[in-house]
Structure formats: C-alpha cells, structure tokens
Amino acid sequence: MASRERPLEKRPHGSGTKPVKRGNRWYMQVTLGRRLDGKLDRRWASGATPEEAQQKARELQVAAAQGMLPTYERLTVGDWLQTWLQAKATKAAPTYTLKLEAHIKHIRESLGRVELRKLRPAHVHTLGQKLEAKSLAPSYRREVLCTLEAALERAVAMELIPRNVARPVKLESTPQVRKVKAWDAQTVSRFLEVSKPYRLYPLFYLGFATGLRREELLGLRWQDVDLPNRTLRVEQTLTPVKGSVHIGPPKSRASRRVVSFGLDVVAVLEDWRVRQREEARILGDHWQDTGLVFTSSTGQPLHPRNVNRDMAAIIKRHELPPLSPHGMRHTHATLLAQKTKQIELVSRRLGHARPSITLDLYRHVAAWELEEVALPLSELLSPAPRTLN
Incomplete structure (x- = not known):
C-alpha cells in the first residue's frame, strides 16, 4: 500500500x-x-x-x-531631478523654479541617463568640467552644482541613495574680480535731464536715488511709501515669468527693508501720483487699480522689459555710456560709498545679507581704506591716538 x-x-x-x-x-x-x-x-x-x-x-x-532596505530601483538621475523639481515647484516662486529648470537642463545633458544609485563623485566632477567648457561663469557653475547637491540630499533623505556624492566635489577655478558698471554723477544728471519727457522718468529717478532693484521698483505699492516721513518699505517684487509677471516676496530676508529718501524724491513722487490719479479719472472703469506706484497708462503692472526698452532708447538717442536698469543700483551704491565711506551703511541700504558682499562688489571705490591706513612708522609708534575719517 x-x-x-x-x-x-x-x-x-x-x-x-x-x-x-x-x-x-x-x-x-x-x-x-x-x-x-x-x-x-x-x-x-x-x-x-x-x-x-x-x-x-x-x-x-x-x-x-524599518525603512533600512537598500534601493535597487533603476531610477536615473534625470528622472529623480524631474520628480524633485515637481515637488519644489509647489512651494517655490515661479522665478526660482525657472532658475532650477535651467540648472537641471545642464545636469541632464551630462548625467541624465546615469542610474541614481550608480552616480559617483567622478560623474559630478565631469559635469563641472563640461560646464567650464561651455564658458559659463564660475558663480553660475556653482549654482548648478548646488542644485544637484540639493536634489541628491533629498534622495538621501528618501533613502534612495546612501550618500550625497556631490558634496565632496568642489569647483577649481581662478577667482575672478567682479566688476560692476556704474555712471559718474555728471552722466546721471545728464540722463535724468533728457529722460524727463518719458513716462518712466519717476522710476529712473527713484532707482538712482535709492538703489532699489528693478523688480523692487516695479513691485512697490503706494501703501509702502510714506512721503511725510520720506521712507519706503520693500515688501514685494515683480518679476518676469514666461511672458507674464509674478508678484511675490523679496529675494531674501535682508531684502525686506526700509529705505529713506530726500525731499527731491518726495517732489518727484507727488507729481507722479497726481498724474496717475488723473489717468485713472479719465479712464474711469477701464482703469485697473493695482495699488502699484509704477504702472502702465491703464494701471496694469509694468513688464520689466518695458524698463529695459525705454532706458536703452534714451541712452542710444543721447549717446550716453551703456547701462542696464540694474546699473542704477550699482551707480547709487558707488556714489553713496564714495560720499559716505561707510560700506556697512551702503550694505544695509541695498539689502545685502552681509557687508562682505557689498565690499566685494564695490572694492574698486573703497580705495580710501588703503589711504587711511597708509601712515608713517613714526605715527604708528606714537602713543597719541589718531581717529580715522
């Protein structure tokens, strides 16, 4: 059986x-x-x-x-960057998202098909070399690598990879002295004189008088301007986004600041407000009340390209040295630094995070620092104190 x-x-x-x-x-x-x-x-x-x-x-x-399982996903660097960008876009400003998209485009060209788990520091180093071969500025190359490092840091947190291979890779490049373009006082006076007939004359005047960024000028609201006390608050910015504009918070905590101005600016802004109110009265219901200081003739927000276009046209017509709208900021900082010899004061006014940033940009106008300390040895050995101006 x-x-x-x-x-x-x-x-x-x-x-x-x-x-x-x-x-x-x-x-x-x-x-x-x-x-x-x-x-x-x-x-x-x-x-x-x-x-x-x-x-x-x-x-x-x-x-x-326990969440300790090693990943064997065949996820590529390009796929992960896209996933990471989609998550960032839900919280970040549109302008910042556009910047990340540009960075990721460079990364994907070099590393997009590499499996995320097989990515090594050598791959990241090669990316840096390719960026340098494109003649991109060192600061921009650092931004691209920082974007990759941030995306990989998130992958580590998600336990997709054991470590961030971009962290040990550093750019090796010759330090470059940043040069800024600025006008002297005579050129500024000439530009303001010939730009009076233009609609954006008050914007140009305020730009040279306060050093505000173009985006800060265009985002400025009347509620942020205190004419009796001659101050304004930088609370928002207006930036271009794919043919349209986006109004959002300033670029950093230091950028949110109070800026004072003189009686001349008060007169310019008062005249401008009278003109703007008259335009609103004439258009009636067709006027769009945005509350912005600088608007189109119908009250709508101004696109930054309009500022670039009008400024370039004035400069070309009157044969002035080339200067971008951001150059108004550099010009203000240069003239103020030469006048006050106070880099820290200039830094706070510009909204820089640290005075070292200001000093790095305007070192060429800080020659007085060297003159002030060029003392003879006899004076250095003297017990009597000397106050530097």
Missing part, C-alpha cells in the same frame, strides 16, 4: 514563495511593498538550505519595515 504524502505546510500570508533549489543553493521570492513606479517590489533571497533562504527573506522584510 502506497504511503500517503505529507501535506504541505501552509505558509503565512506575505512570507514569500516556496524555496526552490537551483544548483547548490535554495531561492525564494518575497514581496516587500511597492516601488516608486507603483509596481510590486519583489526581491530574491537565497541560502545553502531552505531554512537559510527563509531566514534571509525574513531579514529583508524586517529591513523593509
């Missing part, structure tokens, strides 16, 4: 497939949840015996439950 076969033991749900022998080892498959693409994450465990294979499978399950 044939012996009855021993019935198979029923395995618990989720314990994996039955161990099978292949060659000299036993293998079994276990499901550990779902991958990033939504498919089931199935892994193989092996051992010299069925029991050892089952033990390996249990270890995989425990590691998955």
Whole structure:
C-alpha cells in the first residue's frame, strides 16, 4: 500500500514563495511593498538550505519595515531631478523654479541617463568640467552644482541613495574680480535731464536715488511709501515669468527693508501720483487699480522689459555710456560709498545679507581704506591716538 504524502505546510500570508533549489543553493521570492513606479517590489533571497533562504527573506522584510532596505530601483538621475523639481515647484516662486529648470537642463545633458544609485563623485566632477567648457561663469557653475547637491540630499533623505556624492566635489577655478558698471554723477544728471519727457522718468529717478532693484521698483505699492516721513518699505517684487509677471516676496530676508529718501524724491513722487490719479479719472472703469506706484497708462503692472526698452532708447538717442536698469543700483551704491565711506551703511541700504558682499562688489571705490591706513612708522609708534575719517 502506497504511503500517503505529507501535506504541505501552509505558509503565512506575505512570507514569500516556496524555496526552490537551483544548483547548490535554495531561492525564494518575497514581496516587500511597492516601488516608486507603483509596481510590486519583489526581491530574491537565497541560502545553502531552505531554512537559510527563509531566514534571509525574513531579514529583508524586517529591513523593509524599518525603512533600512537598500534601493535597487533603476531610477536615473534625470528622472529623480524631474520628480524633485515637481515637488519644489509647489512651494517655490515661479522665478526660482525657472532658475532650477535651467540648472537641471545642464545636469541632464551630462548625467541624465546615469542610474541614481550608480552616480559617483567622478560623474559630478565631469559635469563641472563640461560646464567650464561651455564658458559659463564660475558663480553660475556653482549654482548648478548646488542644485544637484540639493536634489541628491533629498534622495538621501528618501533613502534612495546612501550618500550625497556631490558634496565632496568642489569647483577649481581662478577667482575672478567682479566688476560692476556704474555712471559718474555728471552722466546721471545728464540722463535724468533728457529722460524727463518719458513716462518712466519717476522710476529712473527713484532707482538712482535709492538703489532699489528693478523688480523692487516695479513691485512697490503706494501703501509702502510714506512721503511725510520720506521712507519706503520693500515688501514685494515683480518679476518676469514666461511672458507674464509674478508678484511675490523679496529675494531674501535682508531684502525686506526700509529705505529713506530726500525731499527731491518726495517732489518727484507727488507729481507722479497726481498724474496717475488723473489717468485713472479719465479712464474711469477701464482703469485697473493695482495699488502699484509704477504702472502702465491703464494701471496694469509694468513688464520689466518695458524698463529695459525705454532706458536703452534714451541712452542710444543721447549717446550716453551703456547701462542696464540694474546699473542704477550699482551707480547709487558707488556714489553713496564714495560720499559716505561707510560700506556697512551702503550694505544695509541695498539689502545685502552681509557687508562682505557689498565690499566685494564695490572694492574698486573703497580705495580710501588703503589711504587711511597708509601712515608713517613714526605715527604708528606714537602713543597719541589718531581717529580715522
């Protein structure tokens, strides 16, 4: 009489497939949840015996439950950058998102097809070399690498990769002295004289008088201007975004500041407000009340390209030295630094995070620092104090 076969033991749900022998080892498959693409994450465990294979499978399950499971996803750097950018775009300003998109374009050209888990510092170093070959500015190359480092840092937090391979890679380049374009006082006076007939004359005047950025000038509201006390608050900016404009907060905490101005600015702004109110009265219901100081003839926000266009036209017509709207800021800072010899004061007025940034930009106008300390040895040895101006 044939012996009855021993019935198979029923395995618990989720314990994996039955161990099978292949060659000299036993293998079994276990499901550990779902991958990033939504498919089931199935892994193989092996051992010299069925029991050892089952033990390996249990270890995989425990590691998955603790979030310590190594990833074997064939996720490329390009795919991850896209996922990371989509998450950032939900919280970041549109202008910042556009900047990240430009950075990621450079990264994907070089590393887009590399598997995220196979990315190494050598890949990042090669990216830096390719960026340098494109003759991109060192500061911009650093921004691109910083974007990659930030994206990889998030991948580490998500346990997609064990470490951030971009962190140890540093750019090796010759330090470059930043040069800014600015006008002298005579040129500024000439420009303001010939620009009086133009609609944007008050904007130009305020730009040279306060050193506000173009985006800060265009985002300025009447509620932020206190004419009796001759101050204004920088509370928002207006920036271009794909043919339109975006109004949002200033670029940094230091940029949110109070800026004082003189009686001449009060007179210019009062005249401008009278003209703007007259335009609103004439248009009636067709006037768009945005509350902005500088608007179009219908009250709508001004696009930054209008400022660039009008300034360039005035400069060309009257044969003045080239200068961009941002040059008004540099000109103000240069003239103020030469007049006051107070870099820290200039820094606060410009909204720089640190005086060192201001000093780096306007070192060429800080020659008095060297003159002030060029003292003869006899005076250095003298006990009498000397106050520097």
